[in-house]
Amino acid sequence: MHYHDILIVGGGLAGLRAAVGLCERYDVGLFSKVHPIRSHSIAAQGGINAALANNPNSRDDTWEKHAFDTIKGSDYLADQHAVEIMCKEAPNIVYEMEHWGCPFSRFPDRSIAQRPFGGAGYPRTCYSTDITGHVLLNTLYERTVSKGVKVYPEWFVVDLVIENGQCHGVIAFDLINGKIIPIRARATLFATGGYGRVYFYSTNALINTGSGIGVAYKAGVPIKDMEFVQFHPTALIGTNILMTEACRGEGGYLINNKGERFMERYVPIAMELAPRDIVSRSIQTEIDEGRGFDHPLGKYINLDLRHLGENKIQEKLPGIRKISIDFIGIDPVHDPIPIMPSQHYSMGGIDTNIRCETEIKGFYGAGECACVSVHGANRLGGNSLLDTIVFGKLASFSIPEYLESDGLTTPDESFLLRKKEEIEKKIKRLTSEGSERPFSIQMDLSRTMSACVGIFRTKDELEKALVDIAGIKERYKRVKVSSPKLHMNYELMNTLELEFMLEVAHTIALGALLREESRGAHFRRDFPARNDAEWLKHTIARIGADGKPAISFKEVVITNYQPMERKY
Amino acid sequence: MIIANTYTFKILRYDAKEPEETPSFSFYQIKVLPGLTVLAVLMRIRDEIDGTLSFRSSCRSAVCGSCAMVINGKIDLACRTQVASFGDETIILEPLPNFEIIKDLVVDLTPFWTMYEKIKPWLSRKQPDPEKEIPQSEEERDRIDQFVNCILCASCYGACPVLARNPDYMGPHAFAKLERFMLDSRDERSMRSLEEINNERGVWGCDTLLRCIDACPKDVRPTDSIVGLRKKLLKYKLFGKRNDED
Ligand SMILES: Cc1cc2nc3c(=O)[nH]c(=O)nc-3n(C[C@H](O)[C@H](O)[C@H](O)COP(=O)(O)OP(=O)(O)OC[C@H]3O[C@@H](n4cnc5c(N)ncnc54)[C@H](O)[C@@H]3O)c2cc1C
Numbered sequence: 001m002h003y004h005d006i007l008i009v010g011g012g013l014a015g016l017r018a019a020v021g022l023c024e025r026y027d028v029g030l031f032s033k034v035h036p037i038r039s040h041s042i043a044a045q046g047g048i049n050a051a052l053a054n055n056p057n058s059r060d061d062t063w064e065k066h067a068f069d070t071i072k073g074s075d076y077l078a079d080q081h082a083v084e085i086m087c088k089e090a091p092n093i094v095y096e097m098e099h100w101g102c103p104f105s106r107f108p109d110r111s112i113a114q115r116p117f118g119g120a121g122y123p124r125t126c127y128s129t130d131i132t133g134h135v136l137l138n139t140l141y142e143r144t145v146s147k148g149v150k151v152y153p154e155w156f157v158v159d160l161v162i163e164n165g166q167c168h169g170v171i172a173f174d175l176i177n178g179k180i181i182p183i184r185a186r187a188t189l190f191a192t193g194g195y196g197r198v199y200f201y202s203t204n205a206l207i208n209t210g211s212g213i214g215v216a217y218k219a220g221v222p223i224k225d226m227e228f229v230q231f232h233p234t235a236l237i238g239t240n241i242l243m244t245e246a247c248r249g250e251g252g253y254l255i256n257n258k259g260e261r262f263m264e265r266y267v268p269i270a271m272e273l274a275p276r277d278i279v280s281r282s283i284q285t286e287i288d289e290g291r292g293f294d295h296p297l298g299k300y301i302n303l304d305l306r307h308l309g310e311n312k313i314q315e316k317l318p319g320i321r322k323i324s325i326d327f328i329g330i331d332p333v334h335d336p337i338p339i340m341p342s343q344h345y346s347m348g349g350i351d352t353n354i355r356c357e358t359e360i361k362g363f364y365g366a367g368e369c370a371c372v373s374v375h376g377a378n379r380l381g382g383n384s385l386l387d388t389i390v391f392g393k394l395a396s397f398s399i400p401e402y403l404e405s406d407g408l409t410t411p412d413e414s415f416l417l418r419k420k421e422e423i424e425k426k427i428k429r430l431t432s433e434g435s436e437r438p439f440s441i442q443m444d445l446s447r448t449m450s451a452c453v454g455i456f457r458t459k460d461e462l463e464k465a466l467v468d469i470a471g472i473k474e475r476y477k478r479v480k481v482s483s484p485k486l487h488m489n490y491e492l493m494n495t496l497e498l499e500f501m502l503e504v505a506h507t508i509a510l511g512a513l514l515r516e517e518s519r520g521a522h523f524r525r526d527f528p529a530r531n532d533a534e535w536l537k538h539t540i541a542r543i544g545a546d547g548k549p550a551i552s553f554k555e556v557v558i559t560n561y562q563p564m565e566r567k568y
Numbered sequence: 569m570i571i572a573n574t575y576t577f578k579i580l581r582y583d584a585k586e587p588e589e590t591p592s593f594s595f596y597q598i599k600v601l602p603g604l605t606v607l608a609v610l611m612r613i614r615d616e617i618d619g620t621l622s623f624r625s626s627c628r629s630a631v632c633g634s635c636a637m638v639i640n641g642k643i644d645l646a647c648r649t650q651v652a653s654f655g656d657e658t659i660i661l662e663p664l665p666n667f668e669i670i671k672d673l674v675v676d677l678t679p680f681w682t683m684y685e686k687i688k689p690w691l692s693r694k695q696p697d698p699e700k701e702i703p704q705s706e707e708e709r710d711r712i713d714q715f716v717n718c719i720l721c722a723s724c725y726g727a728c729p730v731l732a733r734n735p736d737y738m739g740p741h742a743f744a745k746l747e748r749f750m751l752d753s754r755d756e757r758s759m760r761s762l763e764e765i766n767n768e769r770g771v772w773g774c775d776t777l778l779r780c781i782d783a784c785p786k787d788v789r790p791t792d793s794i795v796g797l798r799k800k801l802l803k804y805k806l807f808g809k810r811n812d813e814d
Binding site for chain 1: 583585603605616626627633634671674685689700709720755
């Protein structure tokens with residue numbers, strides 16, 4: 001049977017950073033359903049936050065101020081000790097990535113350039129033009145190549161094997177060879193990214209199904225704060241490709257059909273650089289109240305960069321210019337970009353602590369699939385890339401401590417073999433009988449989520465979403481995949497993932513229904529105020545004996561920052 | 569009024585697990601709204617018509633490099649190619665040349681990655697790292713810009729005429745990556761480490777037909793890197809230097 005000391009699932013920033021930190025001392029296997037370079041991290045544009053104080057306007061920036069901005073941005077739902085660890089580590093992380101070759105953009109004094117981002121008191125977002133994720137992921141991949149990390153590209157993890165409160169490994173589907181393979185490991189880290197594609201309108205890569213979160217949840221791992229879903233204010237209409245916050249950081253305006261810079265009415269000081277939850281609600285309100293523009297692809301608002309001029313656009317936002325031209329035929333030098341808010345980031349995820357540990361012995365989570373929580377109810381732009389690398393690194397410290405501790409039982413082959421048989425049976429069922437097409441199930445699920453569990457939420461809509469999801473789950477029992485061949489069968493992989501997307505969606509909608517307050521990205525029209533007395537707590541969902549989510553709550557860790565009203 | 573046009577997609581099908589079957593085309597008729605990309609149509613075909621079709625995709629925004637293929641005779645990313653851009657009702661899709669096919673539009677990129685790894689694609693330093701960042705000027709950063717932009721989609725590899733006749737050739741992507749480090753003011757690798765490319769499998773094998781430049785969806789010019797590396801090799805032969813000792 002395949003064996004590794006440590007098994008890492010996910011080849012994005014979090015997974016690669018953990019692998020780099022572990023591979024010299026342990027036998028590490030890194031599994032990813034796509035080649036690591038194709039991971040969603042590659043698409044990050046705007047930058048990564050660290051209080052380097054390089055910008056002439058930020059000489060007195062400190063990691064404590066970064067922590068405060070993050071906690072305030074989180075609407076006080078973040079665990080403050082975790083935020084402090086992340087922000088304190090941030091400069092080290094950025095320098096380390098730079099030393100490993102990351103080509104950051106530079107200031108005239110030859111230091112790393114930093115730009116303003118939403119919700120931040122100082123310009124502290126380090127970047128490489130508008131391809132920051134691309135340069136970070138390439139740098140970390142280069143590092144894993146230099147260290148000879150064993151990578152299994154195009155291996156999809158379908159199950160997590162947990163018995164007696166301990167993780168014994170995973171069951172993987174080797175897509176190229178069409179084999180179901182159990183892999184035994186002493187420790188397993190999930191770094192499987194976000195669940196954007198549970199929504200119809202999403203900036204995320206097509207592969208961001210959240211299956212890692214769903215696999216863990218189904219195997220009995222608790223997941224946290226699923227109702228907190230970030231909607232990015234500026235996604236291109238039609239394809240919903242992201243137009244980075246750096247467009248506004250560099251000075252872009254949001255304009256309605258009356259020609260107004262309408263953010264003035266909502267957040268007169270921060271304007272376009274208010275945090276994402278607030279800007280998205282403002283845009284949606286403009287559209288709902290008839291001040292948007294019409295287009296066959298949907299209603300929209302203009303993101304206007306024209307006043308920045310061709311030189312600045314070409315120098316700072318070349319990727320945005322190219323995407324606009326390639327995907328909607330608009331050159332932002334001459335015309336405004338039509339945008340709408342879209343699902344963007346998963347604040348919730350696998351319930352982890354500052355050591356990336358979960359409730360299960362030997363099972364860890366890091367990056368977007370995990371919820372420590374450093375982002376609370378709303379993530380600040382530039383904090384997610386940071387989160388992935390910081391916690392990827394921290395996992396590489398805490399996993400060895402676990403492996404060196406006394407009294408560990410060795411992972412058991414028999415559990416894995418049993419699970420493998422179950423998966424094979426499941427696949428047999430999916431490929432033999434049934435009448436439902438997988439894509440139509442996914443389409444209906446994602447449309448329900450965008451329509452009923454979106455930027456503005458109400459009890460009625462959320463209840464409807466839960467009823468719909470229950471119906472879609474019933475239909476899933478009759479789903480059928482066209483071909484019984486396993487190799488290169490993407491339809492089969494998508495269908496296996498769909499099972500987990502349904503669970504992820506279910507916990508999001510349920511969490512949103514239960515949380516009768518508005519906080520950060522979770523806005524209830526019927527409960528428009530934040531309610532610290534009753535709701536300053538994390539939502540925990542774990543799968544119950546009946547297969548349905550059982551909800552409990554967990555304290556928020558407060559260190560130095562008492563919850564205040566959130567004003568910008 | 570936006571009108572959907574009907575297109576015929578002609579897609580090469582092959583399965584390496586059934587080598588006795590020869591590659592052949594499947595035909596799909598599909599109605600397409602203007603503005604739709606080839607990738608969007610491929611997804612619809614797989615979802616609604618033929619679940620057995622295999623192709624790679626991920627970001628759908630021309631940054632991850634998954635979906636390079638031959639579209640009506642030209643190599644490009646399926647995700648950034650508009651169906652309507654050809655002015656033709658038939659769209660022919662084939663896998664990237666110069667690779668073994670795994671299935672349909674999916675090719676085996678192993679040789680591509682092997683060559684990538686051969687040039688040691690990482691920042692090579694001799695001095696100890698400073699406490700903060702290694703200083704670099706804006707101009708020095710700009711110098712590597714085009715090569716930094718490479719998304720490793722293998723379009724150039726598929727387009728390369730040298731690789732078509734000599735599979736041992738390292739490929740344009742490897743040189744572009746190597747030059748990205750050679751031009752980086754922070755990199756301290758020795759010229760001696762360039763021996764790997766100082767031969768016909770390396771930079772001297774290039775015909776300079778510039779097909780790689782035409783094929784690149786990110787405006788990278790691998791030929792610039794080949795010319796740059798050749799110059800460095802010649803200069804080194806004549807004058808020595810650049811961290812000779814190694
Ligand atoms: C368009 C866009 C722009 C962004 N820009 C910024 C920005 O400027 N700054 C910022 O801070 N954040 C940004 N973000 C957010 C940030 O990019 C992501 O949160 C972060 O990259 C996630 O990294 P990760 O390592 O957790 O996961 P990912 O990079 O998503 O990687 C997940 C990995 O897990 C693998 N995987 C998943 N499921 C399975 C499975 N079941 N089996 C096997 N493998 C699996 C995948 O193959 C992949 O390798 C942006 C996000 C988007 C959508």
